[in-house]
Each structure stands twice: as structure tokens, then as C-alpha cells.
Amino acid sequence: MGKYMERCKQLRADTTRHYGCSQAVFIPVAEAMGMDTEAAFNLSAHFRAGMLQGEVCGAVTGALMALGLAGADGKAATELLNRVRANHQGDLDCKTLLDRWAAQGNANRKPHCDGMCFECMTLVEELLGEQ
Numbered sequence: 001m002g003k004y005m006e007r008c009k010q011l012r013a014d015t016t017r018h019y020g021c022s023q024a025v026f027i028p029v030a031e032a033m034g035m036d037t038e039a040a041f042n043l044s045a046h047f048r049a050g051m052l053q054g055e056v057c058g059a060v061t062g063a064l065m066a067l068g069l070a071g072a073d074g075k076a077a078t079e080l081l082n083r084v085r086a087n088h089q090g091d092l093d094c095k096t097l098l099d100r101w102a103a104q105g106n107a108n109r110k111p112h113c114d115g116m117c118f119e120c121m122t123l124v125e126e127l128l129g130e131q
Helices: 005-013 021-032 037-054 058-069 074-087 094-103 110-128
Strands: none
Touching (some): 005 021, 005 110, 021 058, 021 110, 037 058, 037 094, 058 074, 058 110, 074 110
């Protein structure tokens, strides 16, 4: 397990407070960079659920924010986007991804969202060399 993954999994498993996908991916990196957890929570809050509109997946936007905070260049961001698209039939949008999940007979969204968080966290760790 990489440097940030354990914290990402803790956040997604927390039943006392909801950590959206963007928060679960961004907060571990933000904390490591010295950002206050509450500030990181608030900063990434409106990127969950596809920017609250079903658009780009919150795990993806959280990953992009994490890469940016860590000083990664645009090449790393493009690589992240390309790899997520390759894993999901070219799609990045929350609504599309969740609709596909539901069409496979899945009523509970959490396993899908957890998987997206863990996939994006893994990619962040790889791209930052923090495995």
C-alpha cells in the first residue's frame, strides 16, 4: 500500500463524517504537504459528485488537485486523465460512470465510488513516486 492509500481508505470508511471522493483523494496529499485537514476538506468539498452536478468524477478532480498541490506538472495531470479514461471506456463523468455501474445491476454506489477513489489514489502515488 502506498504512502497515501491507507489514509484514503480511512476517510472512505469513516462513518462519523462523509468524505466525498474528491476529499478522500485530496486530503491525504494535502495533510502530507502541511495543509490543515479541515481546510483541505473545505477546499475539496464542492468537487465531490462530479462538482455536485454529475460531471467529472470527484476522485479525478481530487487527484488533479493533489498533483497540483504536490507540484506535479501538466504531463502528470494528462497522464492521470488518460489512464482513468483508458480504464473506463473513455469516460470521466460521475453520472456516466454511475449509470454504467447501475446498469450492471448495482444498487449501492459506494463500492464503485470507493474503487474510483482507490484507483485515483494509486495513480497519484505512482505519478508522484510515493509508492
